[in-house]
Amino acid sequence: EVQLVETGGGLIQPGGSLRLSCAASGFIVSTNYMSWVRQTPGKGLEWVSIIYSGGSAYYADSVNGRVTISRDISKNTVYLQMKSLRAEDTAIYYCARGKDPTYFDFWGQGTLVTVSS
């Protein structure tokens, strides 16, 4: 059974750092396109980042330079390292799989990140 489980969310102060994890089961992350998508109250769903099967990564302009996507093949897990967090980064962060880099055929249930002092 395909499953994605996100962890690592929480309350973090502005300017802080956080690492989100996405543990996958039922498939191999390194042979798929893996993305992070966030849902904010104000802007709805927003694509954040993707890592290709070959390891290339892309980022949304809104987070470029502040987040890094990576993966651990041995743990079949994808990560999103976030730094210099802002209030507008407050969102539910979803991990999503794609057979194609452009849409998402399986999603996790998300982890909530709250940036507030």
Next chain:
Amino acid sequence: EIVMTQTPATLSVSPGERATLSCRASQSVSSNLAWYQHKPGQAPRLLFYGASIRAAGIPARFSGSGSGTEFTLTISSLQSEDLAIYYCQQYNNWPRGLTFGGGTKVEIK
């Protein structure tokens, strides 16, 4: 950035009736459009990609259509389990970004 606009914001439909959801792109996205269903407390689920290609396991009462700037998601006979927010997403100018619509909430009348 391509802006995706979904209408209406909320749609109330009686069980068994047809629900028609619209998604408009600020510029042509060809057929590079996906639809997702997001039920409360659950992970979003892919319904369609390529505007009209049904994803695995999606019931036949769901259909997707359109191209260019105008797209439609139709639920031919609404079931109670279809209560959800539905999102469209364009991917025409990848890797220059992907954008989602604001969603349509489908309520059971």
